[in-house]
Amino acid sequence: MTRDAVRAQIAAVAIDLFAEHGFDQVTVEQIATASGISARSFHRYFPAKEDAVIGDTTVWAELVRDTLDQRPTDESPWESLRAAFGELLARSDGDRDRQRRTMRVLSSTPSLRARNLEKHLMWARMFAPIVEERLDGDHVELRAQALVQSALVCFDLALTTWADSQDDTSPVDYLALAFATVGPR
Amino acid sequence: MTRDAVRAQIAAVAIDLFAEHGFDQVTVEQIATASGISARSFHRYFPAKEDAVIGDTTVWAELVRDTLDQRPTDESPWESLRAAFGELLARSDGDRDRQRRTMRVLSSTPSLRARNLEKHLMWARMFAPIVEERLDGDHVELRAQALVQSALVCFDLALTTWADSQDDTSPVDYLALAFATVGPR
DNA sequence: ACGCATATGTCAGTCTCTGACACTTACGGC
DNA sequence: GCCGTAAGTGTCAGAGACTGACATATGCGT
Numbered sequence: 001m002t003r004d005a006v007r008a009q010i011a012a013v014a015i016d017l018f019a020e021h022g023f024d025q026v027t028v029e030q031i032a033t034a035s036g037i038s039a040r041s042f043h044r045y046f047p048a049k050e051d052a053v054i055g056d057t058t059v060w061a062e063l064v065r066d067t068l069d070q071r072p073t074d075e076s077p078w079e080s081l082r083a084a085f086g087e088l089l090a091r092s093d094g095d096r097d098r099q100r101r102t103m104r105v106l107s108s109t110p111s112l113r114a115r116n117l118e119k120h121l122m123w124a125r126m127f128a129p130i131v132e133e134r135l136d137g138d139h140v141e142l143r144a145q146a147l148v149q150s151a152l153v154c155f156d157l158a159l160t161t162w163a164d165s166q167d168d169t170s171p172v173d174y175l176a177l178a179f180a181t182v183g184p185r
Numbered sequence: 186m187t188r189d190a191v192r193a194q195i196a197a198v199a200i201d202l203f204a205e206h207g208f209d210q211v212t213v214e215q216i217a218t219a220s221g222i223s224a225r226s227f228h229r230y231f232p233a234k235e236d237a238v239i240g241d242t243t244v245w246a247e248l249v250r251d252t253l254d255q256r257p258t259d260e261s262p263w264e265s266l267r268a269a270f271g272e273l274l275a276r277s278d279g280d281r282d283r284q285r286r287t288m289r290v291l292s293s294t295p296s297l298r299a300r301n302l303e304k305h306l307m308w309a310r311m312f313a314p315i316v317e318e319r320l321d322g323d324h325v326e327l328r329a330q331a332l333v334q335s336a337l338v339c340f341d342l343a344l345t346t347w348a349d350s351q352d353d354t355s356p357v358d359y360l361a362l363a364f365a366t367v368g369p370r
Numbered sequence: 371a372c373g374c375a376t377a378t379g380t381c382a383g384t385c386t387c388t389g390a391c392a393c394t395t396a397c398g399g400c
Numbered sequence: 401g402c403c404g405t406a407a408g409t410g411t412c413a414g415a416g417a418c419t420g421a422c423a424t425a426t427g428c429g430t
Binding site: 111114118121139145146147149150153154161174177178182 | 295302324335338366367369
């Protein structure tokens with residue numbers, strides 16, 4: 001079994017336990033035992049307990065960054081951002097049910113939500129320079145950050161709304177709605 | 186000495202230590218010793234080490250909530266949010282230098298930023314209902330959250346930009362700039 | 371079979387945070 | 401002034417996350 005496969009397997013076990021008992025009520029020891037490994041090995045796959053839920057998102061971030069970069073320059077930055085995150089939602093394939101369960105655990109645990117937003121700040125540092133180049137005038141750095149971080153908030157909101165909803169509205173629809181509400185015209 | 190005064194005193198000691206050695210390099214034990222108390226007592230004043238930097242912000246949150254609530258209903262929600270956060274910036278009096286140093290520590294430590302974002306989510310839950318009432322149409326909950334959380338992002342960005350800047354531009358100016366960049370017209 | 375790199379378990383230790391208990395201090399009623 | 405209560409503090413023990421060090425096992429190419 002490849003290293004990534006083992007990681008995914010442990011994450012799956014962890015998320016199931018979190019969903020049932022709550023993030024804080026489950027110890028690393030329990031996850032490790034349920035996965036047939038030692039607690040020390042768990043920490044070799046995940047630097048922190050939270051990472052079993054959040055995981056490594058650099059691949060996705062790069063996808064968004066590249067999509068954003070390839071958007072036409074005459075398009076408004078806000079529309080480019082919407083398209084880039086829409087592309088991510090469209091491309092993130094896999095077990096929809098598992099994704100939803102993961103998002104549910106994530107959105108219902110304050111410390112996990114915070115950690116996730118923290119990861120989004122890393123994304124913002126990746127995306128901001130691209131937006132910055134497409135802005136004119138003063139304080140482009142601040143303005144680019146404001147746009148990117150607001151976009152990330154909308155993205156996060158679309159995902160959590162989708163995860164907590166019963167019906168099967170697509171996350172892309174929630175994304176469009178959030179972007180339309182906030183963004184500049 | 187009142188309880189709040191003691192708390193502020195310990196927080197001041199802690200922030201100075203964090204600013205000099207970095208948040209992770211300073212133990213609770215060291216803060217306690219430098220403050221002339223035991224580590225156990227430190228945790229009686231602050232539930233977590235991070236709270237010595239972030240502190241209790243419910244008073245400020247209530248100020249923003251009340252300001253927001255008293256804004257005219259025919260004003261656009263985005264403008265009301267801008268005014269409410271502007272009011273907070275105008276009213277938060279005290280040692281500007283200390284505030285700036287606190288913000289610098291906060292914005293340069295990942296775990297602190299995460300904790301701060303967690304606090305913002307609490308604020309969002311407080312403000313969203315007010316905005317929600319002033320929206321028409323579908324999905325008001327999602328749209329209110331999108332507006333409020335984007336406003337919080339702008340607020341946070343204004344503060345960090347101010348803290349990291351050399352010149353003495355007012356945070357209110359950065360706030361206006363960020364709001365003008367993102368908000369709907 | 372051998373050598374090597376990778377993966378794992380065990381152990382010891384640090385640090386944050388909590389509960390329990392004992393002790394001191396401050397204060398209001400008598 | 402004396403006493404009972406309440407609030408604040410220190411000490412101790414312990415859980416839980418995480419790290420470094422060391423030894424062992426496992427797989428793989430030669």
